[in-house]
Amino acid sequence: MKAASFNVNSLRARVSLVIDWLKHERPDILCIQETKVQDAEFPADGFDKAGYYCAFRGQKSYNGVAIFSRKKLTKVSFGFDEAPADEARLIKARHGKITIVNTYVPQGYKTDSEKFEYKLNWFRRLSDYFEKNFKADEPVLWMGDLNVAPEAIDVYEPDMLWGHVCFNERVQGALEDVVGWGFVDVFRKHRKEAGHYTYWDYRLRGSVKKNLGWRIDHIMATRPLAEKSTASYIDKSPRLAERPSDHTPIIAEFDFDQ
DNA sequence: ATGGTCGGCAACCGA
Numbered sequence: 001m002k003a004a005s006f007n008v009n010s011l012r013a014r015v016s017l018v019i020d021w022l023k024h025e026r027p028d029i030l031c032i033q034e035t036k037v038q039d040a041e042f043p044a045d046g047f048d049k050a051g052y053y054c055a056f057r058g059q060k061s062y063n064g065v066a067i068f069s070r071k072k073l074t075k076v077s078f079g080f081d082e083a084p085a086d087e088a089r090l091i092k093a094r095h096g097k098i099t100i101v102n103t104y105v106p107q108g109y110k111t112d113s114e115k116f117e118y119k120l121n122w123f124r125r126l127s128d129y130f131e132k133n134f135k136a137d138e139p140v141l142w143m144g145d146l147n148v149a150p151e152a153i154d155v156y157e158p159d160m161l162w163g164h165v166c167f168n169e170r171v172q173g174a175l176e177d178v179v180g181w182g183f184v185d186v187f188r189k190h191r192k193e194a195g196h197y198t199y200w201d202y203r204l205r206g207s208v209k210k211n212l213g214w215r216i217d218h219i220m221a222t223r224p225l226a227e228k229s230t231a232s233y234i235d236k237s238p239r240l241a242e243r244p245s246d247h248t249p250i251i252a253e254f255d256f257d258q
Numbered sequence: 259a260t261g262g263t264c265g266g267c268a269a270c271c272g273a
Contacts, residue, residue, distance in 0.1 A: 009273085010265050034273090036266065061266055107273060147273095202263035202273080246264075246273075 001254045003029040004235075005102070005143040005217050007199070007247035011035040011066070012043060017243050019046045024239065027251065028070050028258070029095055031102035033145045035064030042066070055093050063088035065102050065144070069095050071258065080125055081132075089122075090129075096258030098225070099134060103144040108165035116165055119147070123174035127181055134222075136182025139256070142220040145199075145247065148175040150185065153194035154215035166216055184226035186219045186252045191232065198234055199247045208244070219252045228256045 004027045008014050011032065022030060030052075037043070037058045047054050047068055057078040058064030065088060067073060073093040079085030089104045103126070108119035134140050149167045152158035161167050179185065187196070197213025204212055219232060232252040240248060 013265060034265095062272070109272085199273095205262070 001029075001098075001256045001258055002027040002251065003031075003100075003141055003143065003219060003254070004249050004251040005031045005033075005145070005219060006249040007033040007104070007145040007217060007245060009034050009036075009245040009247065011037050011064070012041070014243055014245060015043045015046060017240065019050050020239065021249070022047070022050050022052060022068060025235070025249075025251070026070075029098075029100060029141070030068040030249075031091075031100065031143045032066050032068070033064070033102070033104035034062075035066055036061060037064055055091060057087045057091055059088040063104055065089060065091045065104050067091055067093055067100060067102055069093075069100075071095050073100075080129060082125075086122070090126075097139055098256075098258060099138065099140045101130075101140065101142045101144075103142070103146065105145065105147045107147050108171070111163065111165055111168060111170075116171075119165065120170060120174050123171075123178050127178050130178065130181045136222050137224060138222060139225045140182075140222045141225060142178075142183060143218065143250075145216060146175060146218050147216050148172060149214050149216055150175060150188075150218075154197075156195075156197070156212040156214070166214065179220065182222050183220035184223065186221050186226055186229045187215075187232040187234075187250060189226065189229060189232070196234055198250050202246050208241075217247055217250050219250055221252070221254075225254060225256060228254045230255050
């Protein structure tokens with residue numbers, strides 16, 4: 001079983017890239033974020049033909065999440081149970097025995113802003129969400145753009161970047177609290193070295209080439225699943241460079257019967 | 259030599 005996460009930074013700008021990537025990579029599950037498309041305009045056509053089911057929830061201009069899968073998705077739901085539901089940031093579905101939760105966590109703007117408090121609270125609400133709806137001994141996959149670099153080895157220049165909304169004590173603590181419910185960072189289980197990134201700032205000239213990036217997209221799995229992971233990697237293949245998003249896909253493979 | 263982010267969309271935006 002192969003699962004992937006990719007912040008596409010507008011699905012309509014990259015539909016054919018995503019479809020080609022699915023045809024080439026053939027994951028069982030692909031979670032995408034920042035689709036930036038309302039449901040009525042979701043470009044579902046090519047995905048059917050490529051052999052993928054999809055579930056999605058978007059809004060105008062911002063946010064938006066979707067799941068593509070080779071098996072039919074069941075028990076699809078959107079957002080938190082309580083307001084603000086933030087439906088375009090959280091989508092949950094069942095794929096065989098596995099529960100998938102795909103999130104686009106708020107970025108947070110600045111650490112002294114309301115938006116950052118909202119981000120921290122979002123993680124607290126996510127802890128409640130997992131606590132209330134699932135058990136840590138069930139196979140749950142939590143993946144997406146989590147907008148947190150968990151450790152210093154996950155950013156290109158930790159001393160300079162410390163204090164950023166995606167890299168500071170409070171936000172790392174908030175992520176750790178959710179992970180503490182029962183998740184394993186699947187990528188980190190397989191790759192212990194510094195310098196593996198999933199995001200590069202468009203505004204930094206040559207950031208991809210110089211590998212000035214951040215590891216903020218993650219694949220988290222509960223123990224029954226994480227124990228069976230066999231590999232995890234970040235796809236930096238040139239096929240994606242023709243029309244690059246500012247993020248790149250992260251993939252995990254599991255020896256797990258669905 | 260120059261001017262150097264991108265996507266969406268009409269916001270001196272959000273990332």
